[in-house]
Amino acid sequence: MNILLVQPYFNKKFSREKFFGQLVKIIEEKPVELIVFPEGYMGAATIEEAWEIVEDLEEYLDTPIICGISFPDGTERALYVNGAAEEGETEKSIFIKHSTAKKLAFDLDPDDLKKMRVYEPVILNDKRIQVYICHDMFFPLVTEKLEQEGLDILINLTGGNVKMSKWCNVLKGRSIELDTTVLCTMANRTDEKQPSDRIGFKSGERLKANYKLGNGEKTHAFSLFSTDDPVIDEETAEPFYSNKQYTQFTVGFSEEADCTVDLEKLEIYSSKLTDEDEEAETSLHLMKNGESVHVHVANYAELVDRTYLYKQPIAEEGHHIGIYLSDGPVKEEKAIAMLKLRAIENRIGYIVVADNLFVAAKTNRYKDTQLFKATENKIGFDLQFMQGINSVFQKSASSKQGIPVRFKEQYLSLLQVAENVK
Numbered sequence: 001m002n003i004l005l006v007q008p009y010f011n012k013k014f015s016r017e018k019f020f021g022q023l024v025k026i027i028e029e030k031p032v033e034l035i036v037f038p039e040g041y042m043g044a045a046t047i048e049e050a051w052e053i054v055e056d057l058e059e060y061l062d063t064p065i066i067c068g069i070s071f072p073d074g075t076e077r078a079l080y081v082n083g084a085a086e087e088g089e090t091e092k093s094i095f096i097k098h099s100t101a102k103k104l105a106f107d108l109d110p111d112d113l114k115k116m117r118v119y120e121p122v123i124l125n126d127k128r129i130q131v132y133i134c135h136d137m138f139f140p141l142v143t144e145k146l147e148q149e150g151l152d153i154l155i156n157l158t159g160g161n162v163k164m165s166k167w168c169n170v171l172k173g174r175s176i177e178l179d180t181t182v183l184c185t186m187a188n189r190t191d192e193k194q195p196s197d198r199i200g201f202k203s204g205e206r207l208k209a210n211y212k213l214g215n216g217e218k219t220h221a222f223s224l225f226s227t228d229d230p231v232i233d234e235e236t237a238e239p240f241y242s243n244k245q246y247t248q249f250t251v252g253f254s255e256e257a258d259c260t261v262d263l264e265k266l267e268i269y270s271s272k273l274t275d276e277d278e279e280a281e282t283s284l285h286l287m288k289n290g291e292s293v294h295v296h297v298a299n300y301a302e303l304v305d306r307t308y309l310y311k312q313p314i315a316e317e318g319h320h321i322g323i324y325l326s327d328g329p330v331k332e333e334k335a336i337a338m339l340k341l342r343a344i345e346n347r348i349g350y351i352v353v354a355d356n357l358f359v360a361a362k363t364n365r366y367k368d369t370q371l372f373k374a375t376e377n378k379i380g381f382d383l384q385f386m387q388g389i390n391s392v393f394q395k396s397a398s399s400k401q402g403i404p405v406r407f408k409e410q411y412l413s414l415l416q417v418a419e420n421v422k
Contacts (some may be wrong), residue, residue, distance in 0.1 A: 001033050001124070001125050001127055001153070001202055001226070001227045001230065002030070002031050002032055002033045002034070002210070002224060002225070002226050002227075003032075003034045003035075003036060003153075003155070003183060003224070003226075003227065004026065004027075004030075004032045004034070004035045004036065004222060004223070004224045005036050005184075005185035005198040005200075005222070005223045005224075005225065006023065006035060006036060006037050006038070006185060006220075006222055007160075007185055007186055007187065007188055007192075007196055007197070007198055007214075007216050007220065007221040007222070007223075008036065008037075008038070008041065008187055008188065008220055008365035009188045009216070009219055009220050009221070010187060010188065010189050010190065010219060011190045011218075014213075018220075019220050019385070020060075020340055022213065022214075022220060022222065023035075023061065024061070026211070026213060026222055026224070027061060027062075027063060030224055032063055032224065033063070033064070033124070033125060034063065034064050034065075034066065034129075035063050035064070035066070035216060036064050036065075036066045036067075036155055036157065036183070036185050037057075037066065037067040037068055037157070037185070037399055038049045038068050038157050038158060038159065038185050038186050038187040039068035039076055039078070039097075039133050039157040039158055039159040039160075039186075039187065040068050040069070040070040040076060040159050040187065041068045041069070041187065042067070042068075042069055042070070043069065043070045043071070043072075044069050044070070044071060044227065044264055045072055047071075047248055049356070050069045050071070050077070050079055051079065051081070051092070052071070053067070053069065053332055054067045054079045054080075054081045055081050055083065056289065057081075057089040058081040058082065058083050059083060059340075061153065064080070064081065064082040064084075064085075064124060065082075066078055066079070066080075066122075066131055066157070067079050067080075068133065068157045068159075068167060070400070073102075073103050074101060074102025074103035074226075075096055075097065075101060075102075075103045075104070075105075075107075075108075075131050076096075076097040076101045076134070077094055077095065077096050077097070078094070078095040078131045078132075078133055078157050079093070079094050079132075079369040080092065080093040080094070080122050080131070082124065084101070085124075085167065086125060088377065089107055089123045089124055089125075090120075090121075090122045090123045090124065092118050093120065093122045093131075094117075094118060095118050095131045095132060095133065096116075096118055097133040097134065097135075097136060098132075098136045098139065098141075098142050098403065098411070099134075099135045099136050099138070099139060099402050099403045100134060100135040100229035100400060100402060101400065102400055102402055104331060104407065105405070106403070106407040106410045106411065110196045117212045119145055119146060119148075119149045119150075120149055120150075121126065121146075121149055121151060122237075123152045127152045127227070128150040128152045128153070128154065128156050129151075129153045129154075129155060130146040130147075130149070130150075130151045130153070130155070131154075131155050131156075131157065132146065132154075132155075132156055132157075133156070133157050134156070134157065134158045134159055135402065136156075137156050137171070137174060138170060138287065138344065138345055138367075138402075139345065139392070139411065139422065140306035140307065140310075140345050140346070141175060141306075141307070141310070141401065141412065141414040141415050142414065143178075143306060144306055144307055144414060145415075147178065151178065151180070152180060153180060153181050153182075153183070153227060154174065154175075154180065154181070154182045154183070155182075155183045155184070155185075156171070156182070156183070156184040156185075157184075157185065157188055158184055158185070158186040158187075158196075159177065159186065160186035160187035160188050160189060160192065160196040161186070161187075161188065161192030161193070161194040161195065161196050162186065162194055162195075162196070163194060163366075163368070164194070164195055164197060164334070165368070166344070166367060166369075167184065167199065168199065168201075168206075168367060168411055169197055169337070169340045169341060169343060169344060169369060170341060170345075171184055171201050171408065172201050172204060172206070172337050172341075172379055173337050173340060173341025173342075174201075174341070175201035175202060175203055175204055175205075176203060176204040176304065176334060176337055176338060176341075177305075177306055177338070177341070179203050180202070180203065181200065181201070181202045181207075181227045181230070182200070182201050182202075182248070183198075183199065183200050183224075183225055184198070184200075185198050185199075185223075186198070188216060188221070192202060192417075193218075195216075196216055197216060198221065198222075198223035198225075200223075200225045200230075202227075202230050202403075204333070204334055204337055205230075205232050205233070206232070206233040206235075206236075207225055207230050207231060207232065207233060208228065208232070208233045209223060209224055209225055209231070209233040210226045210229065210230075210231055211223070211224040212224070220393050221377065225339075227283050235360065236333070239332075239333075239336050239372065240299060241359075241371050241372060241373045242370045242371060242372055244372070244382075245252045245375060245380060246371070246380035246381050246382040247380050248288075248289075248291070248380065248381060248382050248383045249270075249288055249291070249293055249319070249321070249380065249381045249383055250378050250379065250381075251295075251323065251351055251360075251378070251379050251380075251381075252374070252376075252377050252378030252379065253273070253377045253378070254377065254378070256378075257273055257417075258270060258286065258288055258380055259272075259284070259286065259293075259295050259323075261325065261353050263325060263327060263353060263354075263355075264327070266299065266327060267293060267297070268284050268297045268323060268325075269284075270284060270295070272286040272287055272288055273285070273286060273316075274286065274287055282296060282297055282298065283295065283296045283312050283313055284297075285318075290405075291318070291319065291383055292317055292318030292319065293318060293319045293320075293321065293383070294318050294319070294320045294321070294388075295320075295321045295322075295323060296309065296312050296320065296321070296322045296323070296377045297322075297323045297324075297325065298322070298323070298324055298325070299324070299325060299326070300324045300325060300330055300335075300352065300354060301337045302324065303324045303335070303339075303342070303352070304338065306345070307344075308322075309322060309342075309346050309348070309388070310389065310412070310415055312335060316390055317387075318387070319348075319349075319381075319383045319386040319387060319388075320346075320348035320349070320386055320387070320388035321348060321349040321350070321351065321381065321386070322342065322346075322348055322349070322350045323351045324350070324351070324352050324353070324357070325353050325354070325355065326352070326353070326354035327354075327355070328354065328355055329354060329356040329357075330331050330352065330354040330355075330356065330357055332356070332357055332359075335352045335354070335357060335358050335359070336359060336361070336371065339351075339352060339359065339360070339361040339371075340361050340369045340371070342361075343361040343362050343363050343369055344363055344367050344369060345392075346366075346388060346389060346392070347363060347385060347386065347387060347388060347389070347391045347392055348362070348386050348387075348388045349361070349362040349381045349386050350362070353380060358373070358374035358377065358379065359372065359373055359374070359379075360372040360374075360379045360381070360417040361399055362381060362384075362385070362386060363385055364384070365385055382394060390408075393408050393411075
């Protein structure tokens with residue numbers, strides 16, 4: 001499928017006539033099957049007006065459209081319209097943002113969400129297309145729900161001007177765990193310093209656009225990606241490892257470490273066990289210098305399971321570390337990409353230990369990742385921003401960032417694992 005990602009440049013001289021002139025020319029010259037506009041591309045006072053806007057776009061461009069619409073109630077929505085849908089294809093669809101907005105999908109009546117069928121995939125050209133908006137990609141259970149409903153292609157609509165490395169870390173990781181094409185388009189606003197881009201990954205490999213117009217810096221930009229004939233970007237950057245060597249909590253092969261790894265037995269153990277968890281098989285509760293640390297261990301194959309941590313006993317207090325063990329070699333690029341994604345989405349420290357690799361990742365306050373290589377067969381953490389699943393929820397009821405804690409159970413119910421969280 002040929003999908004055109006649209007990145008409008010919103011400055012004081014923004015001309016819809018010029019913008020659509022470029023867009024129409026691309027459609028006339030290239031085989032475009034779907035056009036994607038970014039989050040909040042336009043505003044609408046009512047749902048009726050929103051549908052009218054997107055229907056008019058679809059009719060004018062004579063191509064199926066996905067478009068981000070902002071509503072006065074504070075919700076951000078993505079509307080899909082295909083006026084020439086064939087039998088079995090989707091004519092209309094809607095998705096509502098779950099995070100970082102004044103009003104979220106969780107604010108709405110669950111019965112209304114079912115009636116709107118917000119999680120059902122768009123069917124186009126025998127492909128199941130799922131859509132989500134901006135920060136929703138940071139929350140694994142939103143992705144899980146979309147995959148459960150059916151997913152061949154995943155498209156993210158972002159408002160734009162983001163920390164690009166963070167966005168790429170998440171998009172790349174999602175493309176690996178889903179083993180499919182993940183695309184993202186953004187708006188570009190002059191009052192923002194950070195960049196915008198059109199991004200594509202397929203199963204962990206960065207894609208180049210099959211066709212591109214505009215650099216997206218101070219111009220409109222358009223990128224056409226083909227899911228059937230992808231162009232792989234052969235340039236790969238070497239991973240950057242932090243030179244920090246923390247000692248607050250260590251994991252290593254020797255018993256001098258706070259948590260010891262036995263790679264032959266694929267087990268972990270520690271002298272710092274609390275009394276109640278001596279018999280734990282996959283999660284150890286340890287204490288060091290008055291700090292509570294929960295260490296979860298799994299086979300390396302579980303690294304692609306975004307729900308694994310949600311299935312473990314997750315305590316409200318303390319710090320969390322996940323360790324994935326392999327008795328054989330692993331692919332370094334894939335392992336690092338998945339470590340970064342897991343650290344970002346779950347806010348804990350993660351380690352992969354294999355025959356050929358001993359690395360770790362965690363995030364800072366702003367979800368930027370730190371990557372560590374073992375030194376003398378040991379890795380240390382500073383126990384900062386490692387509070388786990390419960391820490392991803394915003395405590396302030398009025399917060400417009402992330403998902404407020406009042407929606408915790410509703411979010412967890414996307415996987416129906418609320419009982420696993422103490």
